[in-house]
Amino acid sequence: xxxxxxxxxxxxxxxxxxxxxxxxxxxxxxxxxxxxxxxxxxxxxxxxxxxxxxxxxxxxxxxxxxxxxxxxxxxxxxxxxxxxxxxxxxxxxxxxxxxxxxxxxxxxxxxxxxxxxxxxxxxxxxxxxxxxxxxxxxxxxxxxxxxxxxxxxxxxxxxxxxxxxx
Numbered sequence: 001x002x003x004x005x006x007x008x009x010x011x012x013x014x015x016x017x018x019x020x021x022x023x024x025x026x027x028x029x030x031x032x033x034x035x036x037x038x039x040x041x042x043x044x045x046x047x048x049x050x051x052x053x054x055x056x057x058x059x060x061x062x063x064x065x066x067x068x069x070x071x072x073x074x075x076x077x078x079x080x081x082x083x084x085x086x087x088x089x090x091x092x093x094x095x096x097x098x099x100x101x102x103x104x105x106x107x108x109x110x111x112x113x114x115x116x117x118x119x120x121x122x123x124x125x126x127x128x129x130x131x132x133x134x135x136x137x138x139x140x141x142x143x144x145x146x147x148x149x150x151x152x153x154x155x156x157x158x159x160x161x162x163x164x165x166x
Contacts, residue, residue, distance in 0.1 A: 020045060026159055031141055037121065037164055042132055043104070044070075045116040048143035048155075051108055054115050055142035055152065057087075058130040062138035062158045068123070068130040069093045069140070070101050072115040073147050080106030081147070082117055086128040092149065098125040113143070121164075134164040 020034035020043075033056070034045040048054045050073075057069035064087040071093065072082040082103035085093035104116040123129035130137075142156035 022163070024159065024161060026141055026157065030155070031143065031157075033139070033141070035163060037132075040122075041118050041120055042163060043116065043118040045114060046072075046141070047112055047114045048141075049111055050113050050143040050145060050155070051111075052113070052144040052146040053149055054113050055140070055144070055156075057140040058132060059138040059140045059158065060130065062140070062160075064090045064093070064140065067093070067140055068128065070117060070119070071149055072103060072106060072117060073113050074106035074108050074115075075147055080115070082106075082115070083149075084119075084129070092151070096125065096128045098128065100124055100129065132163050134162065136160045136162045139163070 020036050023034045025032050030049040032047045036043050046054045046056050053071050053073040055071050057067045059067035067087045069085040071085055074080050080103050082101055084096040084099045084101045086096055087093040101117050101119040106115045121132045123131045138158050139161050140158050142152040144150055144152045
């Protein structure tokens with residue numbers, strides 16, 4: 001029985017680990033993005049120097065305005081969380097009416113939070129979500145000091161990446 005349980009544990013670990021072929025160090029030691037794209041979905045891992053929330057977004061303007069944002073992390077009790085959000089102005093994001101991102105994992109060590117999630121490339125909810133296309137897009141990123149979605153301060157930025165072809 002113990003051998004079967006160990007085998008299942010190893011199999012589960014292998015299934016949960018995603019081999020990413022794309023990586024972008026956004027800010028050395030502070031925020032790294034890894035991702036993999038298939039025909040329908042993108043799976044993203046973001047690693048940030050925080051024990052609070054981690055933010056990732058697709059922005060038409062390189063700002064919060066009209067951005068499709070994922071906020072995720074891990075509470076101190078070990079429970080992972082994710083919220084599909086959007087911002088209609090350069091202000092804090094609002095919770096999407098349709099929650100269509102799936103949290104795969106959320107872990108923390110003494111200094112960093114690592115979150116992995118997946119979503120469709122083509123947005124189902126065109127009013128609050130952005131499609132990920134085969135072109136350079138503005139990716140906004142952030143991280144906050146706590147798990148409450150308070151202002152991130154200087155822990156934010158924007159990079160231009162083609163997530164499909166990178």
